Amino acid sequence: MTKPSLRAALNSGKFVAAPGLHDMITAVIANKVGFDFAYASGYWTTASAHGIPDAGIASYTQMLDRVATLCRTSNASIIADADTGYGGLLNVHHTVRGYEEAGVVAVQIEDQEFPKKCGHTPFKRVVPTIDMVEKIKVACEARRSTETLIIARTDARQVEGYEGALKRAEAFAAAGADVVFVEALESEDEMRDACRRIKAPMMANMADGGKTPIRSAKELEDMGYAMAIYPAMTGLAAAQAAFKALSAFKELGTSVTPAQELYSFADFNELIGFPEVWEFERRWARQSNEG
Structure with a gap:
């Protein structure tokens, strides 16, 4: 299966809006809905796989395994958060090669010290x-394919101020980053100004509950952004649904209540590929019986 090219999409001027896929259930549901691009967030993949915060605790090996699984599961092209590159320059080289081999179309690295923090939390x-x-x-030198984009993120807005962050972003664009990502901007004015001043495709982070105002894909495109990620949406939606279901179960002692709607078990079996398994079983059971 040939997946969409992020480079081609950006070169054509097509605005890219990528939902975050925090686990494989979300990935197969996204396959049913249909998306060209999706995002593997360090925060949300770490939370869903290990139940721990995005604070540099999960290792490169753990994250690579999660990203590779998502690339295999998703029909969308995956844009992947690679934190700081997991160390120094040699680590960055190794990370880009590993993520590229896993199947991502873009590797995002940031300018935080290791261990990093979530971009919308303190003490960065x-x-x-x-x-x-x-x-x-x-x-940029490590990637083997021109289809693999490098996204450079700065977390300096809350550390060095807005102008400090913009100065870094300009340097990152000059260094060859394909896409520049100024994290945790705090107003629409800052967002518009950053897009005007940075001479590279810009990515917005629509992190629900974070520091940056949430805007629609159309509004972000009008501001001058080339792409946007919505990393928290599915994770927060799933957490809310699970909380609601568990609370109702604790109170009522049953999974069948008017307070919650459950996804069809039959439809879910189809999503994850059980019909192919059953067809395999029927075929080989028949051949075994004939033998």
């Missing part, structure tokens, strides 16, 4: 700009 620290510039250059 950033590395010197030159260190991140070198990571971007190594990342």
